Amino acid sequence: MDEKKVMLSGIKPSGDLTLGSYLGAIRNWSARAEEFDCYYFMADLHAITVRQKPADLRRRTIEQLAQYIACGLDPEKNTLFIQSHVPAHAELGWVLNCYAMFGELSRMTQFKDKSAKNADNINGGLFTYPALMAADILLYQPDYVPVGEDQKQHVELTRDIANRFNHIYGDTFKIPEPYIPKVGARIMSLANPEAKMSKSEDDDPGRVTLMDPPEVIMRQFKRAVTDCDACVRYDPENKKGVSNLMTIYAAATGKTFPEIEREFDGQLYGAFKTAVGEAVVELLRPIQEETKRLLADKAYLESVCKNGAEKAGYIANKTLRKVYKRVGFVAR
Numbered sequence: 001m002d003e004k005k006v007m008l009s010g011i012k013p014s015g016d017l018t019l020g021s022y023l024g025a026i027r028n029w030s031a032r033a034e035e036f037d038c039y040y041f042m043a044d045l046h047a048i049t050v051r052q053k054p055a056d057l058r059r060r061t062i063e064q065l066a067q068y069i070a071c072g073l074d075p076e077k078n079t080l081f082i083q084s085h086v087p088a089h090a091e092l093g094w095v096l097n098c099y100a101m102f103g104e105l106s107r108m109t110q111f112k113d114k115s116a117k118n119a120d121n122i123n124g125g126l127f128t129y130p131a132l133m134a135a136d137i138l139l140y141q142p143d144y145v146p147v148g149e150d151q152k153q154h155v156e157l158t159r160d161i162a163n164r165f166n167h168i169y170g171d172t173f174k175i176p177e178p179y180i181p182k183v184g185a186r187i188m189s190l191a192n193p194e195a196k197m198s199k200s201e202d203d204d205p206g207r208v209t210l211m212d213p214p215e216v217i218m219r220q221f222k223r224a225v226t227d228c229d230a231c232v233r234y235d236p237e238n239k240k241g242v243s244n245l246m247t248i249y250a251a252a253t254g255k256t257f258p259e260i261e262r263e264f265d266g267q268l269y270g271a272f273k274t275a276v277g278e279a280v281v282e283l284l285r286p287i288q289e290e291t292k293r294l295l296a297d298k299a300y301l302e303s304v305c306k307n308g309a310e311k312a313g314y315i316a317n318k319t320l321r322k323v324y325k326r327v328g329f330v331a332r
């Protein structure tokens with residue numbers, strides 16, 4: 001029998017998961033468990049590149065695990081784990097730092113954005129973060145890395161680092177492909193359709209989190225920034241707000257853009273925004289209920305983390321041993 005292809009991805013528990021995290025990433029992960037060997041993790045090592053309150057980071061990491069499961073990632077079929085529980089990530093991260101070039105790291109859009117936003121804390125980790133992300137990925141030799149549009153550049157850098165390493169030492173890493181959804185790869189803020197919806201409340205008053213109650217979701221959509229031409233038409237260049245709402249509605253209902261245009265033909269934005277809000281409330285309702293149920297069962301979540309870290313660690317250490325040997329470290 002052919003070996004299953006491998007899929008891997010992660011999310012930083014640096015804020016509560018948003019509709020963007022769901023539509024751009026998690027939704028694209030579930031439903032593939034039969035077809036692929038899947039690894040998904042909570043990227044806590046990445047989260048501390050920006051200051052976090054320790055208690056919040058701990059809470060969000062566990063909540064994120066509950067949300068992964070509630071979004072359909074069955075821990076029996078997917079390996080779910082906390083990044084810091086598998087030390088190989090930090091270990092390979094260091095090695096790959098030595099194969100990531102200053103120039104490449106300086107060109108990362110996310111580094112430029114984040115250092116502009118955190119001018120008082122432009123730390124080394126923020127700069128070298130893509131080398132750690134390359135380690136996260138390459139440890140598992142995945143075929144595909146399902147991410148939203150904003151992470152594509154980091155996956156491309158991962159490919160460059162892997163190719164560089166393979167070129168020097170011979171075939172060590174599989175070269176992974178980014179796997180970007182057709183609809184939902186870039187969900188924009190409801191308050192500012194020029195910027196992507198962000199997990200951090202300080203950055204984005206126009207975000208919708210997966211756990212927001214229905215009244216908050218409806219309020220966010222009713223307030224969503226649109227334009228003054230009162231016509232529901234998909235035009236991401238000139239009608240960014242409306243096009244973003246249409247993308248969310250399409251992702252939530254499975255309708256196409258022409259179908260949505262017909263449905264709201266001649267109607268005002270108020271009716272459209274209400275319909276989008278209601279579709280999102282219904283989309284999130286089962287996820288919220290299941291997340292709450294799982295959060296009440298801490299022992300179960302702990303056992304998932306423990307089993308996940310063991311399984312992930314086994315695979316990750318195989319790659320790490322190979323790398324250590326290739327670069328010339330004496331065997332432990």
Ligand code: TYM
Nearest residue numbers: 009010011012020021024025043147148151185186187197
């Ligand atoms: P993070 O935590 O910023 O985002 C997690 C995932 O969600 C996607 N995403 C979005 N997609 C559409 N619209 C949005 N508004 C939106 N916001 C976020 C992101 O593209 C991403 O797929 N460095 C990564 C985490 C990471 C990782 C990895 C990912 C660490 N190691 C290895 C893949 C493989 C990050 O900060 O994602």
